[in-house]
Amino acid sequence: MHQYRVVKYTEDERTGAAPAWTAISDIGRSFGGEVLTEPVYRAMEESYLAAVRRFAAVDRVTALRVEGLEIYPESPWWQRVADGDRLPLDEALELVRSVLREDYVWCQFYGDGDFFVHISYDYYMYLGVSGPPEQAVLETRASGLYVDDFASPFWD
Helix, strand or coil: CEEEEEECCCHHHHHCCCCCCCCHHHCCCEECCEECCHHHHHHHHHHHHHHHHHHHHHCCCCEEEEEEEEECCCCCCCCCCCCCCEEEHHHHHHHHHHHHCCCCEEEEEECCCCCEEEECHHHCEEEEECCCCHHHHHHHHHCCCEEEECCCCCCC
């Protein structure tokens, strides 16, 4: 199994030496002299979803199982998703988007075999995959995200 941490943060941002946005609620705020706009936020969000799609393709994952679901009545998902549900990849990616947005929902995602997606706070994402992920790693890095060998803190 291969496990990775996928983040948007530069090394300086990870250590706190440079300011960085951490959530959708930061839209409109300034970081390092640049205001986070909605288009910039959405582009980064899409980069994360594309990374999940790339790594899922490595293991030919077409659906993800929802585990550890924490959902609040304010969430648009509260009547549609239950812990243990298996969602087609496109629907699961929309739930990943909600978790990234801290939209009153949190969970972990598991595919067949060793595949997983774990989202932590502040846009830290962990991916696990069985197959050789070299191309997915390269493409994700080319998209502007940082990909490091890193065991998920959520992995048992």
